[in-house]
Amino acid sequence: MNAFKRAWRYITRRPTKSLLLIITFFLIGNLVILGLGISQAADNAKVLTRKQMRAAVSYEVDYDKYYEYVNTLEDEDEINKAYQNYPRVSEEAAIAISQDERVKAFNYMMTTTAMSDGFENVPIGNEEERGTSSYVDEAGNEVVYREPNLMIYANLFPEMIEFEEGTFTVTDGKMYDQNDLDQERNVVLITDELAETNGLRVGDTIRISTLNTYMEQEFKAHNLDTEVFFLELEIIGIFHNLNMVDPNAENFRWMSAYESPQNILLMPMTAYRNYYRDTLRAQIEFQQIAYSDSSINVEEAIENNLAPSRVVYLLIDPLEVDQFVEDHQKDIGEYLKLNANNETFKRLARPLDTMSFFANIVVWIVIVNAIVIITLVTALTLKTREYEIGVLLSMGVSKVKVILQLFTELFILALLGFTLAVGSGSLMAGTVGRAVLDYQTASDSQYGEVEDGGYYWHDSTDYFTEVSQDEMLSQYEVSVSPLLIFEIYVLGTAVVLIAIVIPSFMIMRLNPKQILLEQN
Amino acid sequence: MSAILRLENINYGYIDGGYRREILKNLSYDFEEGTFYTILGPSGSGKTTLLSIMAGLDKQESGKIYFEGEDVDQIGLYKYRRNKVGVVFQSYNLITYLNGLENVLLAMTETDNPLPKNKEEIAYALLNMVGIVNTKADRMVNKLSGGEQQRIAIARAIAGNEDLIFADEPTGNLDTETEKEIIKLFQMLAETYGKTIIVVTHSNEVSKLSDRRVLLKNGVLTDI
Numbered sequence: 001m002n003a004f005k006r007a008w009r010y011i012t013r014r015p016t017k018s019l020l021l022i023i024t025f026f027l028i029g030n031l032v033i034l035g036l037g038i039s040q041a042a043d044n045a046k047v048l049t050r051k052q053m054r055a056a057v058s059y060e061v062d063y064d065k066y067y068e069y070v071n072t073l074e075d076e077d078e079i080n081k082a083y084q085n086y087p088r089v090s091e092e093a094a095i096a097i098s099q100d101e102r103v104k105a106f107n108y109m110m111t112t113t114a115m116s117d118g119f120e121n122v123p124i125g126n127e128e129e130r131g132t133s134s135y136v137d138e139a140g141n142e143v144v145y146r147e148p149n150l151m152i153y154a155n156l157f158p159e160m161i162e163f164e165e166g167t168f169t170v171t172d173g174k175m176y177d178q179n180d181l182d183q184e185r186n187v188v189l190i191t192d193e194l195a196e197t198n199g200l201r202v203g204d205t206i207r208i209s210t211l212n213t214y215m216e217q218e219f220k221a222h223n224l225d226t227e228v229f230f231l232e233l234e235i236i237g238i239f240h241n242l243n244m245v246d247p248n249a250e251n252f253r254w255m256s257a258y259e260s261p262q263n264i265l266l267m268p269m270t271a272y273r274n275y276y277r278d279t280l281r282a283q284i285e286f287q288q289i290a291y292s293d294s295s296i297n298v299e300e301a302i303e304n305n306l307a308p309s310r311v312v313y314l315l316i317d318p319l320e321v322d323q324f325v326e327d328h329q330k331d332i333g334e335y336l337k338l339n340a341n342n343e344t345f346k347r348l349a350r351p352l353d354t355m356s357f358f359a360n361i362v363v364w365i366v367i368v369n370a371i372v373i374i375t376l377v378t379a380l381t382l383k384t385r386e387y388e389i390g391v392l393l394s395m396g397v398s399k400v401k402v403i404l405q406l407f408t409e410l411f412i413l414a415l416l417g418f419t420l421a422v423g424s425g426s427l428m429a430g431t432v433g434r435a436v437l438d439y440q441t442a443s444d445s446q447y448g449e450v451e452d453g454g455y456y457w458h459d460s461t462d463y464f465t466e467v468s469q470d471e472m473l474s475q476y477e478v479s480v481s482p483l484l485i486f487e488i489y490v491l492g493t494a495v496v497l498i499a500i501v502i503p504s505f506m507i508m509r510l511n512p513k514q515i516l517l518e519q520n
Numbered sequence: 521m522s523a524i525l526r527l528e529n530i531n532y533g534y535i536d537g538g539y540r541r542e543i544l545k546n547l548s549y550d551f552e553e554g555t556f557y558t559i560l561g562p563s564g565s566g567k568t569t570l571l572s573i574m575a576g577l578d579k580q581e582s583g584k585i586y587f588e589g590e591d592v593d594q595i596g597l598y599k600y601r602r603n604k605v606g607v608v609f610q611s612y613n614l615i616t617y618l619n620g621l622e623n624v625l626l627a628m629t630e631t632d633n634p635l636p637k638n639k640e641e642i643a644y645a646l647l648n649m650v651g652i653v654n655t656k657a658d659r660m661v662n663k664l665s666g667g668e669q670q671r672i673a674i675a676r677a678i679a680g681n682e683d684l685i686f687a688d689e690p691t692g693n694l695d696t697e698t699e700k701e702i703i704k705l706f707q708m709l710a711e712t713y714g715k716t717i718i719v720v721t722h723s724n725e726v727s728k729l730s731d732r733r734v735l736l737k738n739g740v741l742t743d744i
Contacts, residue, residue, distance in 0.1 A: 002629055006615075013660070014617060387613070390613075395676075396599065396600070396603070396630060397602070
């Protein structure tokens with residue numbers, strides 16, 4: 001009859017006491033599951049939402065921090081200089097970060113609008129409603145303003161996030177490769193719809209420009225050559241873009257043609273930089289001639305503008321985003337940051353965080369109370385069991401075995417109580433959690449709403465997937481996962497272990513002779 | 521006959537009302553194997569204290585106890601209680617949430633002495649030997665009479681194959697008829713099974729039935 005068998009006999013042959021303890025553990029278990037369930041469901045909802053969001057991290061200028069610095073400057077020249085020479089993304093740092101094994105793809109990319117020359121853009125469908133823009137020139141003539149209708153993506157590497165994710169797929173020809181980049185070749189990939197609209201094929205050439213109507217007029221007025229603004233590109237590939245214009249979008253009516261995913265051109269950044277350098281030089285020179293502005297250092301201004309405003313990394317696991325940012329923040333330089341769109345996520349998750357925080361507090365309060373209650377119950381019970389312990393000790397049963405028996409009894413009862421609590425506790429956690437969440441969102445809605453057009457990026461490449469608070473909260477669901485059950489049993493065991501400490505000391509002090517003499 | 525238990529210069533005392541009271545003074549005695557002893561003495565002479573020390577439930581202040589020539593301190597009190605001796609108390613001291621059979625099995629499980637595998641059969645046989653039939657052995661002990669409980673306590677005391685049995689007023693709570701039966705049981709254990717029985721009693725009737733009567737007086741043991 002070892003300690004385990006004795007423990008079993010004791011709890012089965014003292015049913016009232018056992019039942020009372022089971023009820024105690026059941027109530028404790030319910031409260032623990034309530035707390036843990038709510039907390040875990042909140043964490044799960046956040047994780048699921050994080051997974052829904054793209055694992056994008058942007059390496060960019062920290063304008064807030066930089067402007068804070070600029071605001072501390074007092075000298076006018078220093079302020080102007082600071083505005084002209086704002087920090088730039090470091091190519092070296094960007095490439096070093098891209099070597100991290102958590103990075104799935106990254107875009108070291110510049111984007112710019114352009115105009116087609118000799119071919120048409122893919123129509124959006126709002127042309128009639130939108131109409132055209134015009135202005136009156138110095139001679140009093142109305143000039144129709146030629147607007148950009150193309151968007152150029154110029155990447156420094158052939159492996160673009162869009163291809164990695166499957167948003168872009170080459171349907172004909174090929175993507176430009178490292179050789180094209182190294183050779184700074186003027187090559188381009190166009191969308192299948194753009195190709196179809198204009199009957200273009202791989203091997204054809206297209207001409208684009210970045211010269212708007214106003215500049216064209218101005219250049220001509222000053223007898224300046226505009227040819228530098230025109231670029232001839234050889235089509236080496238045609239790709240399909242899964243993204244489409246949404247005719248139901250709020251801004252559809254005013255959408256420009258270059259905003260259409262079908263009017264995107266892909267070209268090597270090296271070639272684009274050459275073109276950009278030339279056009280920028282021409283523009284600065286024009287400014288110097290037209291406005292006698294000699295303050296601009298042409299080469300410095302050009303070099304400052306040849307880096308992208310940001311670099312975007314796509315990670316393999318969305319849950320590693322925070323750690324990735326933390327790991328690389330120190331490598332990126334002053335007034336630059338790694339942005340994981342966390343502020344938005346944190347704002348949306350605020351109700352869940354608050355609920356999780358209070359749920360955890362409840363768990364700890366319950367655990368502490370449980371330890372105190374079980375300790376008291378066990379200590380009081382021990383007084384009534386001194387005689388039995390005295391007998392066992394007189395027979396040579398070690399005190400450790402007596403404590404083991406006591407622990408086993410409590411453990412079995414805790415196991416039963418917690419097992420019963422798993423079902424009811426999860427139901428309770430679901431109901432209470434949902435009620436608390438509803439209250440939270442009602443009182444916290446001023447924080448929860450997404451700012452109009454938020455998510456940081458206003459250009460065509462928004463790598464942060466938008467999620468609404470409703471979407472995030474819809475992920476909230478209390479379920480008793482194996483992990484939760486495991487946690488409950490671990491906590492239960494810990495409670496029993498701690499609760500047995502004081503009674504154990506009491507047992508260690510017992511003297512069989514004294515007990516049995518008192519009994520006799 | 522050789523001594524199964526040797527007491528050498530045992531001293532024990534305690535503070536009572538600010539004065540130290542010596543209970544055992546340089547007490548020495550040899551208990552021989554297979555003998556039924558009764559220890560007599562006036563109230564407060566220290567009979568129960570002596571039995572507690574001999575049974576390893578308490579520790580003497582000085583002096584040595586040898587079991588079969590081996591120092592009990594060397595054996596260790598827990599091991600000594602578990603393997604060498606059995607104790608029977610006046611109020612039986614059975615575990616109340618176990619039945620008679622389980623109380624006996626408890627002693628058999630705890631001992632380190634080699635026992636046959638069929639422990640349950642042996643436990644029933646021991647219970648039968650002390651006069652407890654199987655149906656009673658399966659009952660919870662608090663459903664049994666005082667005499668029956670004491671028989672189970674005796675069976676439990678010898679279940680671990682211990683050779684030395686101590687009993688503290690084992691018939692104190694029993695009627696005269698049952699008292700006689702219990703004493704016969706002790707006699708049988710000593711004569712038939714060679715067990716050494718040491719019974720503390722204040723009853724002359726009981727002591728008359730023992731092989732040897734010993735008096736504890738003024739802290740020392742003397743044969744009567």
